[in-house]
Amino acid sequence: MDALRFESVSYHYPGDGRPALDDVDLSVEAGQFVLLVGGSGSGKSTLLRAAAGLVPHFHGGRLEGRVTAEGMDTRDHDPRQIARVAGLVFQDPERQLVMRRARREVAFGLENLGYPAAEIAARAEEAMMVTGASRLAERPVERLSGGEQQRIAIASILAMGHRLLLLDEPTSQLDPVAAEELLGLIVRINRDRGVTVVLAEHRTGRLFAEADRVIQLEAGAVIVDDPPAVAAAAMALRSRWLLPPVAQAFAAAGRSPLPLSVREARRLVPHPAPPPVGTTVRAEPAVAIEHGHKMLGEVSALRDATAGFAAGRVTAMVGENGAGKTTLALALCGLLDLDRGRVRRAGRAGYVSQNPAHYLLHETVADEVAYGLRNLGVAGAEETRRVAAELRRFDLDELAGRHPRDLSSGERQRLAIATVTVMRPDLLVLDEPTRGVDGRRKHELAGLTRELADDGAGVVVVTHDMDFAADVADEVTTLAAGRVLTDRGPRSVLATSQFFVSQVGLALGVASVAEASRMLEAVDTDPVNA
Amino acid sequence: MKPLPVTVTVCAVLVISIAAQNPVCLAGSVVAASALLWSATPPRRPYVIFALISGATVFILNPFVGVQGLTVLWQGPQIPIVDTQITLEEVVFGAGAGARLVASALAAAAFVRLADPDLLLTAVSRVAPRSGMIVSLATRMLPVLERDAAGLVLAARTRAGRLGTPRGAGGLLAPLVGMSLERSLEMAEAMEARGYGGPGRTRIPERKARAGERLVLALGALALAAAVVAVARGATSFQYYDTLGDPFVASAWLATAATTLPVCAAAGVIRWTR
Numbered sequence: 075m076d077a078l079r080f081e082s083v084s085y086h087y088p089g090d091g092r093p094a095l096d097d098v099d100l101s102v103e104a105g106q107f108v109l110l111v112g113g114s115g116s117g118k119s120t121l122l123r124a125a126a127g128l129v130p131h132f133h134g135g136r137l138e139g140r141v142t143a144e145g146m147d148t149r150d151h152d153p154r155q156i157a158r159v160a161g162l163v164f165q166d167p168e169r170q171l172v173m174r175r176a177r178r179e180v181a182f183g184l185e186n187l188g189y190p191a192a193e194i195a196a197r198a199e200e201a202m203m204v205t206g207a208s209r210l211a212e213r214p215v216e217r218l219s220g221g222e223q224q225r226i227a228i229a230s231i232l233a234m235g236h237r238l239l240l241l242d243e244p245t246s247q248l249d250p251v252a253a254e255e256l257l258g259l260i261v262r263i264n265r266d267r268g269v270t271v272v273l274a275e276h277r278t279g280r281l282f283a284e285a286d287r288v289i290q291l292e293a294g295a296v297i298v299d300d301p302p303a304v305a306a307a308a309m310a311l312r313s314r315w316l317l318p319p320v321a322q323a324f325a326a327a328g329r330s331p332l333p334l335s336v337r338e339a340r341r342l343v344p345h346p347a348p349p350p351v352g353t354t355v356r357a358e359p360a361v362a363i364e365h366g367h368k369m370l371g372e373v374s375a376l377r378d379a380t381a382g383f384a385a386g387r388v389t390a391m392v393g394e395n396g397a398g399k400t401t402l403a404l405a406l407c408g409l410l411d412l413d414r415g416r417v418r419r420a421g422r423a424g425y426v427s428q429n430p431a432h433y434l435l436h437e438t439v440a441d442e443v444a445y446g447l448r449n450l451g452v453a454g455a456e457e458t459r460r461v462a463a464e465l466r467r468f469d470l471d472e473l474a475g476r477h478p479r480d481l482s483s484g485e486r487q488r489l490a491i492a493t494v495t496v497m498r499p500d501l502l503v504l505d506e507p508t509r510g511v512d513g514r515r516k517h518e519l520a521g522l523t524r525e526l527a528d529d530g531a532g533v534v535v536v537t538h539d540m541d542f543a544a545d546v547a548d549e550v551t552t553l554a555a556g557r558v559l560t561d562r563g564p565r566s567v568l569a570t571s572q573f574f575v576s577q578v579g580l581a582l583g584v585a586s587v588a589e590a591s592r593m594l595e596a597v598d599t600d601p602v603n604a
Numbered sequence: 605m606k607p608l609p610v611t612v613t614v615c616a617v618l619v620i621s622i623a624a625q626n627p628v629c630l631a632g633s634v635v636a637a638s639a640l641l642w643s644a645t646p647p648r649r650p651y652v653i654f655a656l657i658s659g660a661t662v663f664i665l666n667p668f669v670g671v672q673g674l675t676v677l678w679q680g681p682q683i684p685i686v687d688t689q690i691t692l693e694e695v696v697f698g699a700g701a702g703a704r705l706v707a708s709a710l711a712a713a714a715f716v717r718l719a720d721p722d723l724l725l726t727a728v729s730r731v732a733p734r735s736g737m738i739v740s741l742a743t744r745m746l747p748v749l750e751r752d753a754a755g756l757v758l759a760a761r762t763r764a765g766r767l768g769t770p771r772g773a774g775g776l777l778a779p780l781v782g783m784s785l786e787r788s789l790e791m792a793e794a795m796e797a798r799g800y801g802g803p804g805r806t807r808i809p810e811r812k813a814r815a816g817e818r819l820v821l822a823l824g825a826l827a828l829a830a831a832v833v834a835v836a837r838g839a840t841s842f843q844y845y846d847t848l849g850d851p852f853v854a855s856a857w858l859a860t861a862a863t864t865l866p867v868c869a870a871a872g873v874i875r876w877t878r
Contacts, residue, residue, distance in 0.1 A: 126797055128793060128797060132792075132796055152796075153796040153797055154796060154799045154801050155799075157796075157797060157798055157799030158799065161798075162797050164790075164794060164797075166790075169787060169794070170790065170791070170794035170797075171794075172725075172791060172794060173721070174720070174722050178722040178808070182798060182800075184806075185806055185807050185808060186798055186799035186800045186801075186802060186805055187799050187802070188802075188803075188804035188805060188806050189806060190806065191807065191809045192809075194806065194807075195808060198808070214747075216748060231798075409758055423762070424762055424763075425762040427758060427759060429755055431779075431783055432752075432758065433759045433763075435756070435776065435778075446763035446764055449763060479782060490759075494762060497763065497764070
């Protein structure tokens with residue numbers, strides 16, 4: 075029996091003329107690991123919701139065709155019944171947490187399914203243990219970091235022991251080490267227990283090689299449905315940005331076959347470039363923190379933090395979940411007072427938080443961008459000119475009259491950045507700007523970030539996305555447990571470090587896809603052709 | 605804290621704040637509700653501000669909409685719809701109504717801050733599963749709204765927003781409501797996706813009530829019984845119109861003491877044991 079089957083499924087959200095799913099036909103055998111890829115708005119989340127019965131039962135709209143999950147037809151069974159066989163982890167963990175305490179949250183689904191009390195406790199403990207969330211058990215969920223909330227959300231689904239797991243970007247808020255651990259766990263559950271996994275993800279680095287099948291969606295339709303190697307070859311031609319970074323580098327260099335993992339890349343290029351020699355440009359910092367201490371509740375968020383960030387350069391700030399990155403970012407921008415220590419900064423600072431919805435206050439996109447300028451006293455023709463320029467720069471000019479809350483997540487993200495950059499800050503801090511952003515948009519964002527630094531701003535990017543950091547950063551600052559471990563280390567950190575390293579760094583010894591493809595074009599070692 | 609002791613204690617305050625007429629009893633209910641909220645963990649200030657603004661609004665508006673009372677304090681010009689003859693009775697009635705609102709709002713806030721939302725959801729879902737979702741939304745709404753508000757303020761500050769002005773701060777209200785609506789839908793979806801509302805719900809074993817919780821329950825029950833008896837026997841009644849009665853009667857003092865003191869003692873126990 076197929077674990078999941080879509081038969082000629084089309085779906086329209088209420089009031090939307092375009093199909094969110096367009097004549098989707100697919101079947102997933104029990105025990106398969108399916109990777110779902112596609113740009114923002116391609117229909118990945120809708121497909122997963124349809125598999126869980128939430129489309130159309132919860133969202134309304136018009137569904138044609140038939141969806142069956144573990145034999146249950148979603149037309150005849152509502153989401154509560156399908157929850158017995160299929161578990162769905164949503165994209166944003168904060169918005170799916172129901173209970174206040176983490177332990178209760180993990181037990182919530184088990185209680186709903188009517189598990190005996192003793193079994194609930196045992197399953198909840200086990201799920202928290204395997205997701206590394208045991209220490210969070212008694213903490214209020216609203217006080218957890220995004221990464222910690224994501225662990226709880228995943229634990230609460232794993233505890234229910236489904237035969238079909240539907241995961242919507244489950245690692246988007248996790249640091250590289252935690253993401254690696256979690257993906258390893260999901261692969262293990264799939265391999266060892268035969269649980270069917272359908273996983274949608276933008277960061278495909280590790281997953282391509284692990285999947286049995288890769289399905290690409292575009293405008294709600296399935297355009298690729300093949301084993302990974304075949305799918306990669308098809309995508310290399312028209313949507314290279316969906317591939318793992320190592321495959322992107324090989325495709326950009328015109329090489330074939332495409333490696334899908336670090337191991338395969340190493341096999342194809344056994345003698346990669348020697349690690350680049352790091353050079354640190356010791357320019358006068360535009361902003362610096364000296365011996366900064368900050369307690370948040372009972373947690374020491376910053377401990378004797380000292381770091382500097384130069385104008386005209388992009389610094390990636392990396393570190394595990396809860397390392398103090400956001401606290402440091404807020405302190406640099408003057409949005410958080412330190413308990414001890416000081417921040418030295420010349421000029422204006424702008425901060426773009428992890429949640430672009432916080433920047434949506436007005437009725438139109440143009441008004442939203444103009445808000446900051448008006449607050450600075452810029453008005454009339456100058457305001458109009460700068461707003462128009464910023465909208466063009468972020469490809470939002472055609473949306474100028476739209477309501478900001480009607481924008482897609484990617485468009486909201488760009489708008490949030492535009493509302494701050496229009497004020498021409500001397501220091502710009504972007505906190506996790508690639509969350510939920512697809513590869514193509516990420517590449518564009520990297521270009522924009524570079525442009526802002528070239529205009530003279532000091533740019534700090536707080537990120538867990540090492541491939542994005544490798545694309546954009548000149549320097550790297552690493553934090554752990556509130557301490558700055560390396561201040562303004564060279565970007566070669568991203569190619570050579572033990573954990574905070576990009577995929578092409580692991581495979582080829584250079585940080586970014588662009589560097590890797592240039593290196594591959596120059597290297598004539600090609601075991602296939604040799 | 606377990607929901608039952610909190611519910612009983614808050615009910616004692618609400619019985620007086622809703623059913624009593626006597627200003628002394630209403631003032632007592634404000635004191636009792638304030639003590640309960642004081643016993644909860646922060647944040648408490650937003651609730652106090654909301655309650656005071658609501659109560660003050662009622663107090664200020666009442667003399668201009670009521671047309672009763674014989675003791676005229678001020679006679680204004682003739683304005684259509686608005687009553688510009690202000691009487692002492694209208695002012696005192698407005699103060700009583702304002703106190704009633706303040707006490708009720710503070711008691712509700714104390715309930716939200718004190719009752720364990722997880723245990724509350726479990727309790728409610730046993731008798732009314734659909735209401736469980738509302739309870740979960742309501743109990744988590746305030747902390748989440750608080751975080752959203754902090755995020756909005758942060759984003760506005762980085763854009764040089766003038767939040768010190770009423771207009772500047774008011775501009776954040778609509779987005780805050782919009783975000784909370786989006787959030788409530790998402791939470792409802794998440795609950796359905798995990799099988800909430802289906803038959804045969806079980807629950808994780810609950811811990812036994814602690815000594816402090818048992819003591820709060822006893823004090824709350826005592827206050828509730830006293831409140832019900834006082835209201836039923838007319839000890840909390842009072843005449844506002846046409847002329848004011850005497851609020852300082854022995855029965856009102858006794859009713860106030862019998863309800864307020866146990867609630868304040870319960871608040872002390874909660875604060876001491878939390």
